[in-house]
Amino acid sequence: MERDIGIETGRLLAVGSVAFDSVETPAGSRQKALGGSAAYFSIAASYLADVSLVGIVGQDFGDAHVETLRSRGVDLSGLERADGETFHWSGVYSTEDVNQRETLDTRLNVFADFRPVLSEAHRRSEYLFLANIDPELQLDVLRQMRERPKVVALDSMNFWIEGKRAELDRVVREVDMFFVDEGEARSCAGEANLARAARRIQAMGPRVVVVKRGEHGATVFDGDEVFAAPALPLESVADPTGAGDSFAGGFMGAIASTGDVSNDGLRRAAAVGCVFGSFTVEDFSVDRLSSLTREEIEARFQEFTELTRLEPFEGGAALPLTELT
Amino acid sequence: MERDIGIETGRLLAVGSVAFDSVETPAGSRQKALGGSAAYFSIAASYLADVSLVGIVGQDFGDAHVETLRSRGVDLSGLERADGETFHWSGVYSTEDVNQRETLDTRLNVFADFRPVLSEAHRRSEYLFLANIDPELQLDVLRQMRERPKVVALDSMNFWIEGKRAELDRVVREVDMFFVDEGEARSCAGEANLARAARRIQAMGPRVVVVKRGEHGATVFDGDEVFAAPALPLESVADPTGAGDSFAGGFMGAIASTGDVSNDGLRRAAAVGCVFGSFTVEDFSVDRLSSLTREEIEARFQEFTELTRLEPFEGGAALPLTELT
Numbered sequence: 001m002e003r004d005i006g007i008e009t010g011r012l013l014a015v016g017s018v019a020f021d022s023v024e025t026p027a028g029s030r031q032k033a034l035g036g037s038a039a040y041f042s043i044a045a046s047y048l049a050d051v052s053l054v055g056i057v058g059q060d061f062g063d064a065h066v067e068t069l070r071s072r073g074v075d076l077s078g079l080e081r082a083d084g085e086t087f088h089w090s091g092v093y094s095t096e097d098v099n100q101r102e103t104l105d106t107r108l109n110v111f112a113d114f115r116p117v118l119s120e121a122h123r124r125s126e127y128l129f130l131a132n133i134d135p136e137l138q139l140d141v142l143r144q145m146r147e148r149p150k151v152v153a154l155d156s157m158n159f160w161i162e163g164k165r166a167e168l169d170r171v172v173r174e175v176d177m178f179f180v181d182e183g184e185a186r187s188c189a190g191e192a193n194l195a196r197a198a199r200r201i202q203a204m205g206p207r208v209v210v211v212k213r214g215e216h217g218a219t220v221f222d223g224d225e226v227f228a229a230p231a232l233p234l235e236s237v238a239d240p241t242g243a244g245d246s247f248a249g250g251f252m253g254a255i256a257s258t259g260d261v262s263n264d265g266l267r268r269a270a271a272v273g274c275v276f277g278s279f280t281v282e283d284f285s286v287d288r289l290s291s292l293t294r295e296e297i298e299a300r301f302q303e304f305t306e307l308t309r310l311e312p313f314e315g316g317a318a319l320p321l322t323e324l325t
Numbered sequence: 326m327e328r329d330i331g332i333e334t335g336r337l338l339a340v341g342s343v344a345f346d347s348v349e350t351p352a353g354s355r356q357k358a359l360g361g362s363a364a365y366f367s368i369a370a371s372y373l374a375d376v377s378l379v380g381i382v383g384q385d386f387g388d389a390h391v392e393t394l395r396s397r398g399v400d401l402s403g404l405e406r407a408d409g410e411t412f413h414w415s416g417v418y419s420t421e422d423v424n425q426r427e428t429l430d431t432r433l434n435v436f437a438d439f440r441p442v443l444s445e446a447h448r449r450s451e452y453l454f455l456a457n458i459d460p461e462l463q464l465d466v467l468r469q470m471r472e473r474p475k476v477v478a479l480d481s482m483n484f485w486i487e488g489k490r491a492e493l494d495r496v497v498r499e500v501d502m503f504f505v506d507e508g509e510a511r512s513c514a515g516e517a518n519l520a521r522a523a524r525r526i527q528a529m530g531p532r533v534v535v536v537k538r539g540e541h542g543a544t545v546f547d548g549d550e551v552f553a554a555p556a557l558p559l560e561s562v563a564d565p566t567g568a569g570d571s572f573a574g575g576f577m578g579a580i581a582s583t584g585d586v587s588n589d590g591l592r593r594a595a596a597v598g599c600v601f602g603s604f605t606v607e608d609f610s611v612d613r614l615s616s617l618t619r620e621e622i623e624a625r626f627q628e629f630t631e632l633t634r635l636e637p638f639e640g641g642a643a644l645p646l647t648e649l650t
Binding site: 026046047048049050073095096097098192193194195196198199213215216217219221225226227228229230231233234235236237254257258260264267268271272294297298301302305306307308309310311313314318319320321322 | 351371372373374375398420421422423517518519520521523524538540541542544546550551552553554555556558559560561562579582583585589592593596597619622623626627630631632633634635636638639643644645646647
């Protein structure tokens with residue numbers, strides 16, 4: 001189904017890491033495969049919107065990786081190639097619980113000196129995703145925009161929550177949506193109860209707090225509304241790396257594609273996010289994510305909607321309660 | 326809304342523990358409060374069906390506790406009062422994560438000698454819930470039934486999965502529904518992937534495997550269908566004890582009330598289960614669970630349906646995908 005003529009997809013800008021990931025999971029291992037939050041995000045979003053990626057790689061970033069991104073239509077004019085090596089993360093996932101991982105090594109390499117400078121075209125993007133980087137850089141990117149984008153979304157991590165809290169708070173104050181995992185939400189809010197933690201983060205600025213819960217899905221807190229998006233129950237999980245970033249990419253891709261930031265629109269965006277997150281974990285790196293067909297995406301989305309389908313009780317009663325009550 | 330005249334609620338029999346719980350949670354502590362899986366189950370189910378409880382208590386089980394159960398209309402003709410003390414469990418919940426708990430002490434007391442003998446009326450129950458007790462006793466109860474009940478549901482725990490596996494397998498083979506938590510599902514199936522674990526348990530006998538995931542809700546595996554029921558995002562959790570049993574009580578209560586074991590019926594039953602689980606954790610022991618009004622239950626059910634409500638994308642497209650795909 002083609003998009004209606006006359007409706008133009010909003011331009012979506014993603015600023016963040018492009019990396020090599022070396023992972024070992026119960027399903028196998030992979031050395032220096034394409035990774036990084038902005039890479040996963042951009043590829044997922046590319047199925048729904050026009051995406052530009054601003055990031056940095058080293059001289060060792062091969063043509064095949066560039067081609068993977070380019071073949072998905074990702075605008076790479078903002079992908080800087082610096083002297084040195086590409087950001088390299090290594091980790092191992094538990095055999096008992098593939099959702100538990102241990103970082104073996106993090107080599108920032110050229111990413112340590114990443115200072116994003118946006119082109120004139122990128123400064124006019126309508127939708128902005130600030131992937132997990134130093135909050136000072138995130139704020140700097142936001143300052144470079146010519147106009148306030150229609151939607152600014154943010155990701156971060158405990159490293160910044162603990163290490164650059166004041167700077168992070170300044171960014172959080174200015175964004176519309178904040179993607180956090182459960183632990184980050186708790187530590188950011190200083191509150192163990194997740195619902196209360198989300199409310200506190202909303203009070204810091206963002207209208208929307210999206211809590212990523214890995215194999216349990218995601219919960220979208222939007223004003224007083226809550227949407228619980230379950231993860232698809234996959235029988236085969238090869239490599240969970242990038243699931244959260246792919247989720248965010250699908251989510252923001254749907255927002256940029258429709259321009260719909262109503263609560264119903266956010267619910268649909270979260271559903272799309274779950275779909276792309278589910279594809280990512282089915283293979284290593286972006287192998288599955290980067291080669292999807294329309295039919296596969298639509299079938300998976302259908303599967304998602306089936307997962308929570310709930311019809312009313314028969315007979316018109318809200319609930320089949322006894323007369324005792 | 327009253328139940329239609331002429332439709333008779335199926336009789337639901339619960340066999341399991343009635344106990345004293347002493348708990349310490351971030352919200353406070355409680356000594357020797359009413360607990361036990363069959364108690365939580367029966368009280369939750371009592372809002373939907375005619376429930377009979379078969380269990381054992383000691384001489385120290387006070388009239389107030391009896392009255393709590395009786396006031397909910399639970400048939401206590403099968404509640405044996407033995408010489409000795411009532412089963413007493415003590416535990417402490419983590420302040421960082423209220424879902425983590427540590428058992429301080431388990432005193433089986435009179436429960437150690439529990440040998441359920443069903444009355445003639447109880448042997449004719451149409452719906453049977455075998456709460457977590459020794460699988461040999463569970464099988465014995467099943468053998469006492471005059472006819473195979475319409476639905477037999479089972480709960481168990483790692484203690485039996487590891488300690489009496491052959492006996493447990495014999496019961497599992499004969500039941501329609503098996504309630505397990507995530508760790509139990511993995512250990513029972515010898516499979517880390519939850520979806521595959523559920524499939525393996527289904528292959529052992531039960532048509533339905535209900536995986537209880539605590540604060541993440543529950544997942545119902547019914548044949549090839551999967552229903553993901555999220556937990557309600559509660560801002561106040563006083564005491565998680567009994568949440569799973571209350572979930573099972575609401576679930577089986579809905580089944581017994583409607584007689585509907587279609588996939589749609591199971592989805593609704595799981596939703597009802599989540600509603601009762603959510604009430605239980607809002608206060609200590611059965612304090613909240615045992616004093617609900619019709620209005621509170623219906624409002625919470627409405628909240629649950631809102632939690633996963635998902636409307637189609639506008640414009641008729643299944644998904645707002647780009648033309649690239």
